[in-house]
Amino acid sequence: MRMIKFEHVGLRYGIGPEVLKDISFSLEPGSFHFLTGKSGAGKTSLMRLMYLGKRPTRGLISMFGKNVNGQSAAHMTQLRQKIGVVFQDFRLMNHLSAFDNIALPLRIIGRPEKEIKANVEELMEWVDLHDCAKASPATLSGGQQQRISIARAIISKPRLLLADEPTGNLDDSIGAKLMGLFEQLNRMGTTIVIATHSKSILDSFHHPRLVIKDGLLSIETIRSPFSSFEDFSEQESIYNA
Ligand SMILES: Nc1ncnc2c1ncn2[C@@H]1O[C@H](COP(=O)(O)OP(=O)(O)O)[C@@H](O)[C@H]1O
Ligand SMILES: [Mg+2]
Numbered sequence: 064m065r066m067i068k069f070e071h072v073g074l075r076y077g078i079g080p081e082v083l084k085d086i087s088f089s090l091e092p093g094s095f096h097f098l099t100g101k102s103g104a105g106k107t108s109l110m111r112l113m114y115l116g117k118r119p120t121r122g123l124i125s126m127f128g129k130n131v132n133g134q135s136a137a138h139m140t141q142l143r144q145k146i147g148v149v150f151q152d153f154r155l156m157n158h159l160s161a162f163d164n165i166a167l168p169l170r171i172i173g174r175p176e177k178e179i180k181a182n183v184e185e186l187m188e189w190v191d192l193h194d195c196a197k198a199s200p201a202t203l204s205g206g207q208q209q210r211i212s213i214a215r216a217i218i219s220k221p222r223l224l225l226a227d228e229p230t231g232n233l234d235d236s237i238g239a240k241l242m243g244l245f246e247q248l249n250r251m252g253t254t255i256v257i258a259t260h261s262k263s264i265l266d267s268f269h270h271p272r273l274v275i276k277d278g279l280l281s282i283e284t285i286r287s288p289f290s291s292f293e294d295f296s297e298q299e300s301i302y303n304a
Contacts, residue, residue: 072122147221
């Protein structure tokens, strides 16, 4: 089974031009990919299709082995619950504490409060936020808010984690630390796609890259962690992915 499969997918907003054109690729369960491309290339748009926040204008998408075209709204919600999303703009609720923001996905699915408390506390420790449980996200730094949004995305143990520029606007040391968390999650079996244009992250972590350019997607694999990207990257046919 493929975790994600796109076949000839296109996307346009309203009557605008096609932002994504004829995109075909698939990702294996347990894989870790970067999604790169210039600002405006379509990274966030591709993320929206992957977290089922938007339907494609054309083409087929299947997630977890299920074709999502024509699925009922109820079914889409079920599929979405297997996907954790870190939004580019965090989307935290400022009238809730950090703790309650992170607890939200578990409350929505009706887990018992005792279990929620244990899980949220463990995760807050893991992302180094234990001192801010009661704070409103609005009073915290960008880095702290980003870690709240990451904790919220992973608390329900999603099979797929999609993170849109999760290290944007953070200094490199915090960014590297967050990447360490993602690596750890991936080793525990979560499939991960991270949109980034951070050169330092792309240079430090050697995961294959989904590259969007001119509305089209290609996959670049890095052959050796000890070689420079220019010398050893290769263009693969996206149809073999
Ligand atoms: N909600 C939207 N409505 C109309 N156009 C949009 C919308 N979101 C993105 N776009 C357009 O789609 C293109 C790709 O944007 P986006 O996916 O945000 O790129 P990236 O995340 O790579 O910066 C841009 O031209 C952008 O203006
Ligand atoms: Mg974006």
